[in-house]
Amino acid sequence: MHLVAYLFSGPTSHHHGMWRHPFSTNKFLEPEFYEHLARTLEEGFFDALFFADVQGIYDYVNDSYDAILGKGGQIGLLDPIPLISQMARVTSRIGLGLTLSTTFVRPYMLARLLGTLDILSKGRMAWNVVTSAGAMESRNFDIELPPRDERYDRADEVVEACMKLWHSWEDDAFIIDKDSGEFVDTSKVHRANYEGKWIKTRGPLTTPRSEQGYPVIMQAGSSERGREFGARWGELIFTLQHAKEDMIAFYNDFKGRMEKYGRSPRDCAILTSADPIVGETESIAREKQAFINERIDPTLAIALVSSHTGIDFTKFPQDRPIEDIRIEEGSRGSFDVILQGSKAKGLTLADAAKQFATSELCPQLVGTPESVADQMQDLFESGAVDGFVLTPTELPGTFETFSRSVVPVLQKRGIFRKSYAGSTLRQHLHD
Template sequence: MSRQMHFVAFLIVGPTSHHHGMWRHPESENRFLDPGFWETLAQTLEAGRFDALFFADVLTFYNDTIMRKGGQMSLLDPVPLVAMMARATQRIGLGLTMSTSFLPAYSVARTLASLDFLSGGRVAWNVVTSTADREAQIHGAGELLPRNERYERADEMLKICQDLWTGWSEGAIVMDKDSGRFIDEAQMRRTDFQGRYLSANGVFPVPPSAQGHPVIMQAGSSPRGREFAAEWAEMIFTLQHSLRDMQAFYTDIKERVAKAGRNPDHCKILTSVDPIIGETEAIAREKQAYINDRVDPELAVALVSSHVGIDLSHYPLDKPISDINAEAGSRGSMDVILQAGGLTLGEAAKRFATSELCPQVVGTAEQVADQLQVFFEEKGCDGFIMTPTEMPGSFESFTRSVVPILQKRGLYRKDYPGTTLRQTLQD
């Protein structure tokens, strides 16, 4: 079978996702606090045969402007939402974001393994290290570790989780009523890990899921983030500006994965795009201009500040973004912004607040399918992270109009290959 695209939907339990005008669009329902909304959306995406959906997470309000103007925020913990969406679906993968910087490894491993088991092996963990001291402060940690140390802690977290998740051998549960034996302890392995930042000692009580353990997803762009992704990630969420940027990232990551001793085909690279679809190209362009104009300039600077991890509000808007020292913040996020070229802070912020500087794929359904096909066939990616500009309309129009075109071209599945997320990704 020829190579086929993979699709994952980007979600946040709040007023916006990547596009910071989304909640202000007249057709956005803004029902992000309604459990039924998320269940219906999951069913829509499953009908479109998406590999997965995943929730990004924001652990606190990054700044007062984002709070006041409806920027990127998570108003609910996505863990119970994922559990509810699992009950409303059968095949689509269900991802959630958990930071490695604050919680004990056992707590993370137990929550994710339980969700993975109960969903029939459909859970993915989007691994993040966090970038804002406000997140550390609300956890009582004061401030974040330096960037490289955050990744060292993340490495320890993944090592512990993987060891816990693989501690059960087949046949461990005996459940023999006559003998009274429930578990064969000889089939259980104890985890004993003592690291610089994290430790765990004991036997993990959650049995393995149908896919063994959760799929690992990651979005690091810095050299250290790419190194981490090459070792652990099965899905990579990347933000790139152009086909050339996509191709460079794709080649680099695939080479790193191979050097790490893994099969590059088992690490899917998904680049973020915002589809905007119209009955004609002119209508689609009008839709694009309209939604992009909903972005508040002050909110845009606040958003960039939250991603970079430093307050940019005291810089003049006409200052070149390349002249701003962001060493204290997220190097990966700053590198993504710098890829756009010689922009001022104001220009970069406005563009970042529309699509986080990723392509807005605009046109008729045929034209959108054409653009995605080029990115895919020219080895810019293995598929796409689809981010909405209105909710739930962006996903509804895409699944009804673009997906059938890609299926007809043989570029996208007509059904799921199995029951687990890992089966879907490796198909």
């Protein structure tokens, strides 16, 4: 079983009441906070941690950021790049992931930045590839968003170009011989000379190859085109699914797409998002769940759904079943996730928004350490997942409690590592 921690450099992750929990320290502007998280997760033998990110403050409700900023919604207050550098310094094994956009960042900078971090972390980096769907972000970069499918076509070229750049140095290019004066064998450094429809880069990269060659490719697209992109490139897929049957359907669909790209299903780990809420007893765990879920502000909930889809849902009747709402623009994949978790219960827009704001419609794994492990083991052994992206409901408490209580149960059952077999993230994903 693979475990990855979901982080955001702000007041909340998936649960939009997290910062209001009395045990959340809200020290997200302090470097020691991130160092502590990294150490805690490495002590729990997580494969990796990664930062989701948004390049701006959501303002899809009445062209205003009042709800998201004022109520403490999903905001990336700090750039994750320096945070990752700090976390790499205080750890030696856990993988480290960054979210970077193929629409807003040019491939040479992507390759150089990620390649540098991969070297400095000794082969522990992952790149969560996003194409970006938000007009809010595009205005911040003064770049017009291409149509959805074109964004993925461009993303294919960006990743192709990055791969060319990462492979422009051979592993043994360095000589560094003081006596001869030879520093690099230049016959082992090559131009990329990549030219696609939208992307061109000459190379070579200034940065040599890392211990794992290049960063692990992570991806979370759920639309039809997003799944094809992930099937081609993804080594670690982060997915949001509501129920076991949805997870199995996604798992089988995704793995079935990989063969046409010359890949084995074993080449990619599919991890579904889940929120663990652990208590000393079942009743205590349920009380904890009810307590944190009541911290959701309804105004923030509607703003969150609007932000994730790119549609101002305050303009729709709040008491109308969400499945009756038709959209023509915005993020289709995000809206489908919301529908998936709402149709079975016939939820209204307001109720669906509140439910979405508790965990973005991903399962909350609630119970004692043993029963949380039972739920995870069932999904893992049923062919629904290869592991989990765990998101906190209080921070740092969720990860501290999980690492101390649930991880030992999983280890005892023989379905989770007791130590790191390798040193790079790619090795963790294949150990």
